[in-house]
Structure formats: structure tokens, C-alpha cells
Amino acid sequence: MKNNNFEPKLLGIFCNWCTYLAADLAGVSRMDYPANLRIVRTMCSGRIDPQFILWAFRNGADGVLIGGCHPGDCHYIEGNYKTLRRYKLLKRVLKEMGINDKRLRLEWISASEGEKLQRVVKEFVEEIKNLGPISNDEAFKKLLTSTKGG
Amino acid sequence: MKSVKHNGEIRIGVYICHCGTNIAGKVKIEEVVKYAQNLPNVIVARDYKYMCSDPGQDLIKKDIKELKLNRIVVASCSPHLHEHTFRKAAEEAGLNPFYFQMANIREHVSWVTKDSKEATEKAKAMVKAAVYRVVFHEALEKKKEKINPDVLIIGGGIAGITAALTIADAGKKVYLVEREPSIGGHMAKFDKTFPTLDCASCILTPKMTAVKDHPNITLLTYSEVENVDGYVGNFKVKIRKKPRYVDIEKCVGCYECIKNCVYKEGKFPNEFDEGLSKRKPIYIPFPQAVPLAAIIDPATCIQFLSGKCKKACQEACERGAIDFNMREEIIEVEVGAIIVATGFKIFDPSQIPQYGYGRYPNVYTSLEVERLVNSSGPTGGEIILRDGRTPKSVGIVHCVGSRDKNYNIWCSRVCCMYSLKLAHLIKERTGAEVYNFYIDMRTPGKGYEEFYLKLMEEGVHFIRGKVAEVTDWAITPEEEGKLIIRVEDTLIGVVRRIPVDMVILSVGLTPQPDADEVRRLLNISCSKEGWFLERHPKLAPVSTFTDGVFIAGACQGPKDIPDTVAQAEAAAAEALALIDKSEITLEPNTAFIDEEKCSGCHVCIALCPYSAISFNEEKKIAHINEALCKGCGVCVAACPSKAAQQRLFLDEQIYAEIEGALV
Numbered sequence: 001m002k003n004n005n006f007e008p009k010l011l012g013i014f015c016n017w018c019t020y021l022a023a024d025l026a027g028v029s030r031m032d033y034p035a036n037l038r039i040v041r042t043m044c045s046g047r048i049d050p051q052f053i054l055w056a057f058r059n060g061a062d063g064v065l066i067g068g069c070h071p072g073d074c075h076y077i078e079g080n081y082k083t084l085r086r087y088k089l090l091k092r093v094l095k096e097m098g099i100n101d102k103r104l105r106l107e108w109i110s111a112s113e114g115e116k117l118q119r120v121v122k123e124f125v126e127e128i129k130n131l132g133p134i135s136n137d138e139a140f141k142k143l144l145t146s147t148k149g150g
Numbered sequence: 151m152k153s154v155k156h157n158g159e160i161r162i163g164v165y166i167c168h169c170g171t172n173i174a175g176k177v178k179i180e181e182v183v184k185y186a187q188n189l190p191n192v193i194v195a196r197d198y199k200y201m202c203s204d205p206g207q208d209l210i211k212k213d214i215k216e217l218k219l220n221r222i223v224v225a226s227c228s229p230h231l232h233e234h235t236f237r238k239a240a241e242e243a244g245l246n247p248f249y250f251q252m253a254n255i256r257e258h259v260s261w262v263t264k265d266s267k268e269a270t271e272k273a274k275a276m277v278k279a280a281v282y283r284v285v286f287h288e289a290l291e292k293k294k295e296k297i298n299p300d301v302l303i304i305g306g307g308i309a310g311i312t313a314a315l316t317i318a319d320a321g322k323k324v325y326l327v328e329r330e331p332s333i334g335g336h337m338a339k340f341d342k343t344f345p346t347l348d349c350a351s352c353i354l355t356p357k358m359t360a361v362k363d364h365p366n367i368t369l370l371t372y373s374e375v376e377n378v379d380g381y382v383g384n385f386k387v388k389i390r391k392k393p394r395y396v397d398i399e400k401c402v403g404c405y406e407c408i409k410n411c412v413y414k415e416g417k418f419p420n421e422f423d424e425g426l427s428k429r430k431p432i433y434i435p436f437p438q439a440v441p442l443a444a445i446i447d448p449a450t451c452i453q454f455l456s457g458k459c460k461k462a463c464q465e466a467c468e469r470g471a472i473d474f475n476m477r478e479e480i481i482e483v484e485v486g487a488i489i490v491a492t493g494f495k496i497f498d499p500s501q502i503p504q505y506g507y508g509r510y511p512n513v514y515t516s517l518e519v520e521r522l523v524n525s526s527g528p529t530g531g532e533i534i535l536r537d538g539r540t541p542k543s544v545g546i547v548h549c550v551g552s553r554d555k556n557y558n559i560w561c562s563r564v565c566c567m568y569s570l571k572l573a574h575l576i577k578e579r580t581g582a583e584v585y586n587f588y589i590d591m592r593t594p595g596k597g598y599e600e601f602y603l604k605l606m607e608e609g610v611h612f613i614r615g616k617v618a619e620v621t622d623w624a625i626t627p628e629e630e631g632k633l634i635i636r637v638e639d640t641l642i643g644v645v646r647r648i649p650v651d652m653v654i655l656s657v658g659l660t661p662q663p664d665a666d667e668v669r670r671l672l673n674i675s676c677s678k679e680g681w682f683l684e685r686h687p688k689l690a691p692v693s694t695f696t697d698g699v700f701i702a703g704a705c706q707g708p709k710d711i712p713d714t715v716a717q718a719e720a721a722a723a724e725a726l727a728l729i730d731k732s733e734i735t736l737e738p739n740t741a742f743i744d745e746e747k748c749s750g751c752h753v754c755i756a757l758c759p760y761s762a763i764s765f766n767e768e769k770k771i772a773h774i775n776e777a778l779c780k781g782c783g784v785c786v787a788a789c790p791s792k793a794a795q796q797r798l799f800l801d802e803q804i805y806a807e808i809e810g811a812l813v
Contacts, residue, residue: 009812010587017695020674024228027257035268038275038811039258041229041798043739047783055805075673076698076782077759086787111675112683118262126238 307335309703
């Protein structure tokens, strides 16, 4: 259900050492990208509780982008591997809940990859624009009425 | 909003920074202020030109006191830049510094958003996220740790040497690790330095000796850093000492072993001479090497290859320094700060086949020519071609591998100047015609432009144009037996063919091929190109994002000797400023267990990368050792009963921030 006037709300949860710095670099290098993305910082992507993502959808996010360090580069040795595991499981859960799992995206973006950040945000905004608002997804209402747990 | 308990009334002050026009030029500040004023719990919202300035900070401090604010939000730049500034301001006004949250509306909003209206809306959302979050902040205590005053320096070139001497002179202990058998780095290979034409080894050798003799410096040559553990103030480092099969304590560098080696002549390419001379399996890298001790290369020594050498070297050594049974050794040191000075590699010009390097014997790299003109080099300083002829004409090709998107996009900063230097030395010693082929002359150092003008007066030819090809395909009799440089002279607009006897490729500087491994070892970042990334290009040029790790010299980017030395001294000063504090405050973002909630399921224990979590058998619950916890929060995200939490990143705080950012 494509809607060209639809401006999706996107949440980015970025790790302090790689992707948050990439976003800073994109800023310093004046690389413009759509304003749809709002960024929240955690020390490691491994801190991201899958429930944060459900909470974001519950609060109207049309897409969530997780940003972490490349495999092998985690500031905390291996936090990003745990992120990857949780991400894959959550993708399955989302599908079962009736939420399109494309609304969740994980990207490894290092501190020097301002350009990659810019590209990913542009791509993701386009992709979510094509998907339409999360209220299109059948399970969204169910999610809205459920408690967020925890 | 998720409800949790917090004590008493929440009184938030919101401060929105213009950052001159950096933010105010895009974000409609007035609108954001008005918006912030109406957010829940906000008592006051103000804006100011430069929030980080003294008047800006005073504004906040005054409000904390007069309006009894107990939460502060500053919307300005990245917390990586000024979080510390504002926390300190809050603290000075009597508020616990952790009742503070920063909204990044510069790097993440004004600088990356084209449309002013969209930027303003996004800035509002970021401010709201911070206001929602700060409600759940709590007073935290900063942890203090003792700092180990010793410093590790990786790399023994001029950067590492300078940093080591500076720190050692300040009375601190230094471990200097160099992977080659001698310190000195690239500078030891040069003959003269530009623009003063100082003799490189005359200024370097005393420093190298000073390193060896300094009571505060432990010099570990032919050694590599194997592993780095710990954190700022308390690093634990494993260093691998490779066996050199010669005891450096006993060896006096008398050359007897080398003279008596079963090989009568050198047979293997001498690394120090860029392969222009040959060495034996046992050798001393160069006459001024520090430590001045021989080394055996097991890859070429008969004893190591077949076990059947008569070991004449061992017999010749009166002091019994040679030991074929020497083994690799791992030593462990503890330091408070680390300086990385691993330097650069030169660009390999065989990647550009049209320049003929490796194909035509008379095409040299600039570093090879540095050895040729060096009086302690393979020809004793005589500039002769491989066939023994003295060149009558020489072409120097600038920007080889630099400023070229097919190879390296960056300017290597030193090639123009060293090309001029080589041009001068060649002209002086051979009287040859010297042609410089340049794209731009870049001579922005003290006395550099003057040196360039001097070279022009000396009659060196300058041709502006990127060389297309070096070929031996002669089309006129005078080109026979010569190398022909084909170039478009862009000043007169014609394509020229210049026949020369010798071609020098002024190669650019590239990152060390193993920079990525070093980066991982130390948990620092590299730029896209592979140079180590500084914390801030202007204001923190020798710091990295990992506290306690500093960078100096060409490992950060191409640099000449004066800049390298200046930066090495800066890195030393930063390291000294750190270790002299003797105590360091750490971020309190560690995890903890709510004993009431823990069910003792063990999930967190296996996840912790630092083995900081153990199981308390008596209470049947998990326990986090906060001295070991580094604050990643992996355990917190995994805890099924929410018993594990992380200070500064509590669940409530993150939920509130997400809600604020979206709603």
C-alpha cells in the first residue's frame, strides 16, 4: 500500500562507539539524510532489549534501525553477536505477531562510515514508505492494546 | 509514560544552543523553546548563542540555584563533545551531574537535514526524548580508580622515540615496543631532511642512544604487542619478544660473527637498504642501530634450515652472545596509558604498471633513492644506476599513488618536499638534468616555499602535468637506451616526451597493512582509509575514543618530521596529564542486580564478556563485580526478570526516551 505523502517515523538505536559516531561523522561531513530518523544511544547494541523495539512500534514507530559495530569490532568484545542473535529471533516473533519484519533492520556501521549511515537511512526511509504506516500491519491494533511487558 | 517512583517534584530546565548559526541557521530555535516550555515537568526553557561558553553555563547554574531545578537538558551538539562540560556545570551548581541529559540537535539534526521545518520538528522530538528521559535519572556516584603511572609506546620511529623521551624525562616509566630489530623507523633511512638539509642520522642517532641509555625506558625491540586488556589507567599488556638468537646484553656489535659467517658475501636482500644491497643471515640492520646487536634471520640461516652449519659465527663470538636455542618469550606489563606510533608504509608503485616499476631496472622508488644518496647506504652515497652508470638526466614523478581516486585519494603531504630535496641532492652530486613532474606543488611548511624557490634557481626543471607513462620505446635516436616519460605539460598545453636515465617515483604514504589488527587490539577506530582516527580533528588530535589510548605521528595520517615530533610531544603531554592525576573517575554506567527480583536463572552469567557476573550459591542469585563490569548492558537486555539493570541506561530511561522521540 504505497502512499507518497506518508512520512514514516523511524527510531534508530545506536551503539555509542560505532554507529552513534558514524551519525556524528555524517553530521560533521554535512551528509544530509531524511529527517525521519530519531536516534537513541546505548553503550552497546547488546544493551538493546527486544522489548525496546516492541515499545517503539507501540509508540508509533514505523521502523526501527539497530546500529552496531562490525563483527569483530565490538567495543565490548562480542556484544554485537548477541544483538544479531536477538535480532534474528525478534524478526521471527514480529512475523508471527503480524508485523512486517522489514520494519526492523540491523546494520553494522563503523565510526568512519558516515556515508554508509546516510545510505542506510535513505534506503530504510524509502523501504518503509513503500510499506506504509505500521497501522497497515494487521497486528498493530493488537499490539496497541497489549501491555508492553516488563 | 511508564510509571516508576522518583523522589519529590521534578523540575526540569531545558537549554537550547544556537551554536552560532550551526544550529540556529536551520532549526527555528524560538519554536523549539516554546515547545519545550510546554513539556511536562519543564520549569524553564531558554536559548543562548553558545551554551558551552561561560555565560551559557552560568545561565544554567543560575537557574539551578534560583529556580531549584533538579533536572537539566541541554540541546546542542554531540554528547561526545560536551556532555562532560555540562555535567560539570551542573555539579558546580550543586546538582548531581547525572541529573543531566543531552539532545544532539547539531550533528544529528541541523547538519544533516535540508529542510528547516523538518529540522525544527526533529529537534523538538529530540528535546522531548531528553525531557522524558531525564525524569528517570538518578544521582550517581563517580567511581574512582588508581592510575598506573607507566606508559606503553607502540612503535619506535621518530614519533615513538620522541614520546618515550618526553615521558621518561618527566620521571615516568616507559615501555617502548618496536617490532623491527632496531628503533629509528623510516627517518633512520633518510640521508638529509628538508628544507634545512640536516643530516637525518645526525639528529636522530643521539635520540636513539638516549632512549637506550634512559633509566626510565625499557626498550623492547624485535617485539610485538600481543594482547591488551583492561581500561584507562589500568591496562594489562602482553608483549611477544621474538627470538633474535643473539643475546643483546652480551653482544657489543663488533661484527666478528658477521665477518665469520659461512656466507662470504651477503646473499639476501637487505631490508634496511630497500633491497639495494645484500646481507648475510646474521646481520646488524645498520651501523647506528639501537640496540647495536646482531640478529639471525632463521629463514635464511643454514643452521635453522638444515641444522648442519658449522656455526662459525658462534665460534667467532668471544662473548658467547649467540644462542641458537633462544625461544620466543611473552612478557606482561601493566600501564596506565598507551601511545600508538606505528607509522606508515610507502605506496607500492608496482600497482601502477604504466610507471614501469619492477619492469625497468632504472625506475626507483623515492625511498630507494634515499638509500642511494645516503653515505651509509649501499653505494656509499654515490648516485649510480644498477649498471654502474651515473645518470645524466633524472625524472622525478610526483603524486605516485596519491591524490588519485584509483589508488589513494589523499595528499601524502611529504612527497613534494622530499622530491625537491632529492632533486637538489642529485643535482649537487651528479650535475644531472633533473625534471620534476608535478600536479600541484604543495609546500606549506616553515621554510618550505623558500626551498622550492631555491630549487628553481638551481635550474631544476618543473613540468606541470600528471605523468601518463614511463616507457623504453624510443621513437627518435636520442631516446634510444633511455626511459621516456610521457606527460602532458599543462602549462604550455602540449604532450611531451622527456628521455631520462633514471626515474624516481615519489610514492605516497599508506597506512600500515596491519593497522586493522592494531586497531582491534586497542579498541580504537580507523578512518575509511585505514589511518587511526583521532577523537576530534581539531581539538583532540592525539586522543582516541578509547580513554587512555593516544596516537602520534603518521599512523594518524601522512606527516613530515616536524609535525610528527610535535604530535608525539602532544601525545606524551596528554598521557602525562592523565597519569599524573594518579586517580581517574570512571563513568558509573555499570550493571547491578536487584536481589529481590533475581531468580537465579544464570542467563546473564554466560553472556558477560568480562566474566564479571558470578553466582552467589548462598543466596542463589547472580552477583556483578562492578570492578570488572565495563558497562555494555548485554546482561541487562537478557535478564528475563529485569533484575539486572544498568546505571545511566535503566530500562525506564530508555523506554521514556523512545516514547519522547516518537510521540
